[in-house]
Amino acid sequence: MSHLVNIFAVAAISSTLSAASVAAQEDKRSFSERFSYGGEVVGNFSPVDEGYFNELEYERNLLRLLRFNLALEFEASDRIAFLTEIRSDNFDAPEPYALYIRLRPWLERAFTIQAGRIPPVFGRFARQRYEIDNPLIGTPLLYQYPNTLRPDSATTELSEILQRRGFGVKVVYPIGDQSPHAGLPVMNSLRWDTGVQVRIGDDPVELSVALTQGTISNPRVRDDNSGKQVAARAGFRPAFGWVVGVSGARGDYVADEVGEVAGGSGAQTVFGVDLEFARNHLIVRAESMWSRWDTPTLGTGALTAAGAFVEARYKLSPGLYVAGRVDRLSFEGVATPGGSTTWDSSIWRFELGGGYYINRHLLAKVAFQYNERDAGPLTRRSLPAVQLLFWF
Amino acid sequence: MVQPVLWASLLAMVLGAKPDAPQASLGAIVGQVDVRLETGASRGRPSVRELGNPAARGRPDRSQSIVYLETAPQGAFEARPVAPAVLDQRMETFVPYALPVTAGTSVQFPNSDPIFHNVFSLSKPKRFDLGRYPQGRSKTVVFDSPGIVRVFCEIHSHMSAFILVFSHGYYDSTNAAGRYEIHAVPPGVYDVTVWTDGEVRATKSVAVTAGEAATLDFVVE
Incomplete structure (x- = not known):
């Protein structure tokens, strides 16, 4: 199946490239009219997050971060474009977390192929155009909070997983990689996957399908198992101001080093719904996901998690807005000798804040975040945060 | 982008600067603005996070110019x-x-x-x-x-x-051919300014006589 999709993608890209080369010769636009750039410089400031509630997978805390983001697009012709987005956090080496080619074989049809390190088709939040589109400073739990499962490190004992409830920021198990590392968020919004995607349709209905190396919780450039992920999202605009999306994804997430011990791989299966309503000075967005991770080394079967958030932004006056988000991530209950408990510590997050545009390109945000869970290095933590954001 | 010259002229108009012109009959100022600037449309920010091509966009006519009197005639603020x-x-x-x-x-x-x-x-x-x-x-x-x-x-x-x-009505916007016309101008000598794509580009003086149209052309480059 995946070979067929790959063959189709290569054939489509080849035919489009040849058509694009002809079109490029006929395209009279200057270089500056084909080239665009944009970026952001973001500084987040907050007290130390001792509970690691806002920890990202690569040992950076989202509320204490300096981020540089540069996006580039070059339209070789009407049919072909090259796009990239390069990011550096806290002066780390810049990394292209988006790098792909966009093809439109038929200009008169709403049909697009993208290949390379591509934006995720699943859900909505990860494709927010830029940080400036996030009305608050924190990221929804579904897209940020690492649980205690790892693709490359596993255990045969459920009790070992339960011992680490709330410590997903740095976990290690006896099987596989022995270096401590963060667990899996339900969906990773910071790294993008590698593969091919197709979008059909536009308004009022669009369908996007992607075949990629990793999974939505563990996007990859290089495959670490023989499996691929298929992800899809159908978007529908029932009325002006409304957007409804339904997403699904399934792909092998267990790395070979664990799968070989377990005698087989394991898949992440996810379903999601996203909703947006906008009118006048109000925007309301909501998303919900249900995810199941097969755990081939455990005799207990798969582990599941579900979460949802609702956020709203309201503009009080030109350049000034208030925003809030209610956020929940809960984990499935499992039976233990001592009774039932969740396999990881379920968590609530409330975030209130606002933003003020000092000028069109400079936004200051303030936020107050409250986190609560029943296990982990800290079970409750309130965090004020400030963000200065310059975009160009 | 704020243009000091334009701001100064607007301030002068608010303060009521008076052209040395009688009010008996009126003239006009007409002409053409020849824009030779590179005024390609801004492409905006990259659409890296889109799943497909953004919608077709129009092209703003950034060569469109505004021509106006630096100092307005008496009574312009009534x-x-x-x-x-x-x-x-x-x-x-x-x-x-x-x-x-x-x-x-x-x-x-x-x-x-x-x-x-x-x-x-x-x-x-x-x-x-x-x-x-x-x-x-x-x-x-x-x-x-x-x-x-x-x-x-x-x-x-x-x-x-x-x-x-x-603060007055003595201005015009150029049409697709670059032409402009400022009507009902009392006779007198005026400074006329052309503004193109966010900046004041040139200012020239012109004498307006009653019942006639003075011609004033600009080249913006």
């Missing part, structure tokens, strides 16, 4: 009715790119696109935010204070326009 103006949102483009109006003018902002726009400005002469409204609807803003108002769309960063708010 209250007079002003017609509403329109700044359309069409194919993700503001049309026109530059809109000259007299202080007190109501400007309508219809949305002609099948998508949301969110028109706003953070310029000091007029801060406003119209929020999001659908195709076929329009909202109105009254521009009371002279000055330059930069207008943007919050959703589409490539959309921008200028509204030049004058």
